Amino acid sequence: MSAETDETVQKTPLNDLHRALGGRMVPFAGYDMPVQFDGIMAEHTHTRASAGLFDVSHMGQVRLVGANADAALESLIPSNMRELKSGKQRYSMFLNDAGGILDDLMITRRDDDLLLVVNAACKDADIAHLQAAMPADVAVVPMPERALIALQGPQAVAVLAGLIPGVDDLTFMTAGGFTWDGADLWISRSGYTGEDGCEISVPEGRVAAFAEALLADDRVKPIGLGARDSLRLEAGLCLYGHDIDTTTSPVEANLVWAMQKRRREAGDFPGGRRILAEIASGPSRRRVGLKPEGRAPIREGAAILDGDGQNVGRITSGGFGPSVGAPVAMGYVASALAEPGTALFAEQRGKSLPMQVVAMPFAPHNYKR
């Protein structure tokens, strides 16, 4: 028996709604989730043109409570927490002692806690990691009673503001508390598509009604995991377990922007010695964007070759970019070959497919700063 039998597959509070909407359900990170509704291409382009609704309730929401939560969390991540002001959100990652990435996460400071959103596949390990590391005066409080949805796209905030006055005052990577029909919501202006939009934490018992209220707006359509992946890939955003994992450092992954100056100078985080050395002298490999010249998508796992046929890296995400209208990929290559414009090849099904290193994102970000 696999781990994905009916007994062990979990359902989000929106499972019935996904099925009623015709979602094609697949097991993902232990959850029964919709991979698509109308079709990945239509959902992808709808999100970039209007507003797409995503169920991301499988992700972990965790509170850290205690006056020292910020300093304690800094012992696990390379980002500033002490300077983060209430209502501000930040991207970071849990690091292991070798400087590898255990998970990536979003952190928001609220008046009474730090709110963490972590990946579904990592959440049990992340919670255990936090519980082991937090001092006695910092409580780790998982929030299984809350669902999480995302509304993404150029019309997303206008749609939300119609239901929740004031939400349009938020700017990119800020967040606040709101109410809808008596339910308390926590809304951040952020997401995983490269578009403007919000992520909304909702009490699990109210999320179906809230999702239906959003879907009642003609501008909103439900979006599955398939388009979520193609949207984030075009936006150049990492998928944990693929583009970043315990073997990749933040420097290799081009995520040094998530390490603020105080931490970069001090190196006071797990793997600090390796990471500071990589910042100073350059990592041996880097994550880059790759644009195949042909029409064939180049998939995760394909070897990357230089002009002499030498293996110089590996594709970590690849597919068709519906907004780009062509295949797009990312992967790791030897640092000397990481400059945009470098001609490389991917080996797939016995063929050597030409591609070029390009700057990311593939589709421009439309954040409201």
Added chain:
Amino acid sequence: MSDRKYTKEHEWIEVSGSEATIGISDYAQDQLGDVVYVDLPDVGREVEKGAEAAVIESVKAASEVYAPASGEVTARNDALDDNPALVNESAEGDGWFYRMKLSDPSQLDDLMDADAYAKFLETLD
């Protein structure tokens, strides 16, 4: 009266004269979703029944297409190079994959006809 046959892997094959045309079923294209690329066999290639003959790429994933019979490829559908969405629009018509000269026409005997394939699909969901 069509003598189109189907495999359990959702390929179709139809013999006309000395050639057979091969594609994927309408059910298969619906399951795959938006097709963005089809890697077709070159003319002249010998394909073997049950072995990979083509690869179909949807937005999400690559899927292998197996040869429903052995033979030599005599034509490929070049229209799919520029318009792979033809597979979604007309999987059992203009979205055909390739043609071949069968080395052993009796290999088609154990494939399903349209009625049997329709019954087979009912057992899948």
